[in-house]
Amino acid sequence: MARWAHWLGSWEAQQHALLPGREERFSLICAAVATGCGTQPRVLDLGSGPGSLALRVARSLPAAEVVAVDRDPVLLEIGRRALVRRPQVSFADRDLGDPLLPELGSGFDAAVSSTALHWLDRAALATLYRSLARMLRPGGLFLNADHLPRSEGQIAELVRGLEHGAEERRPDPAPSGPRSWDGWWTIAEGAPELAEAVAERRRREHRHPQRGVPLSLEQHQDALRDAGFAEVGCLWQRLNDRILVAIR
Numbered sequence: 672m673a674r675w676a677h678w679l680g681s682w683e684a685q686q687h688a689l690l691p692g693r694e695e696r697f698s699l700i701c702a703a704v705a706t707g708c709g710t711q712p713r714v715l716d717l718g719s720g721p722g723s724l725a726l727r728v729a730r731s732l733p734a735a736e737v738v739a740v741d742r743d744p745v746l747l748e749i750g751r752r753a754l755v756r757r758p759q760v761s762f763a764d765r766d767l768g769d770p771l772l773p774e775l776g777s778g779f780d781a782a783v784s785s786t787a788l789h790w791l792d793r794a795a796l797a798t799l800y801r802s803l804a805r806m807l808r809p810g811g812l813f814l815n816a817d818h819l820p821r822s823e824g825q826i827a828e829l830v831r832g833l834e835h836g837a838e839e840r841r842p843d844p845a846p847s848g849p850r851s852w853d854g855w856w857t858i859a860e861g862a863p864e865l866a867e868a869v870a871e872r873r874r875r876e877h878r879h880p881q882r883g884v885p886l887s888l889e890q891h892q893d894a895l896r897d898a899g900f901a902e903v904g905c906l907w908q909r910l911n912d913r914i915l916v917a918i919r
């Protein structure tokens with residue numbers, strides 16, 4: 672058990688090093704779920720990894736039921752083992768772009784996500800949003816914390832320039848070793864307890880997309896409206912990092 676807690680902890684350390692303000696975003700998402708959905712919500716965590724956000728939701732709302740969805744066998748293995756004493760969190764091995772995602776159920780009160788949906792291309796994202804429109808109850812919430820840049824215009828350019836400057840002014844050096852993405856994966860790939868999951872990950876060729884330009888804020892908003900979401904807005908923003916909110 673301690674070994675799996677260690678793996679979850681090292682994932683958290685790596686993600687915190689990459690994403691300043693990660694905990695603040697998690698807190699705001701949990702508060703929005705509590706405010707909008709009450710104390711016993713059924714929640715999806717999309718692209719959950721080992722369940723970091725699912726765990727925050729379960730801690731802040733102990734009567735919540737959270738289904739954490741991911742397709743990475745290594746992260747699913749860590750999540751299932753580390754959160755074994757949190758029966759209200761379950762893990763589903765699914766591709767978010769799979770049109771059969773609604774088989775996981777309907778009537779969910781909220782779907783949350785953190786730094787995951789930028790992995791999806793436009794077609795997969797449209798499929799996911801159509802699935803969510805079927806899985807969330809009317810009035811249900813979608814909350815997505817991710818890098819969501821505006822597509823064009825002078826404000827988009829200004830923010831791009833500020834982001835570039837912010838990177839240069841960053842007080843800590845860029846993370847290295849286990850606190851970098853590649854460093855963490857190198858260590859995970861050598862761990863005997865993860866060998867089976869690592870082999871399965873290789874078989875699936877699950878890799879981070881090397882796409883230069885992520886889908887824009889406007890593309891996400893349009894795809895949500897096209898899928899049938901009634902209202903779309905922003906809950907929080909720092910430069911191009913946002914929490915996008917939509918009401919089913």
Ligand SMILES: C[S@@+](CC[C@H](N)C(=O)[O-])C[C@H]1O[C@@H](n2cnc3c(N)ncnc32)[C@H](O)[C@@H]1O
Binds near residue numbers: 741766787788791
């Ligand atoms: C940067 S990690 C973030 C994990 C977690 N949300 C967190 O904040 O710690 C991105 C996650 O999205 C998952 N992911 C990417 N594309 C996916 C897809 N098509 N279907 C399911 N999961 C996907 C990856 O496997 C990975 O776990």
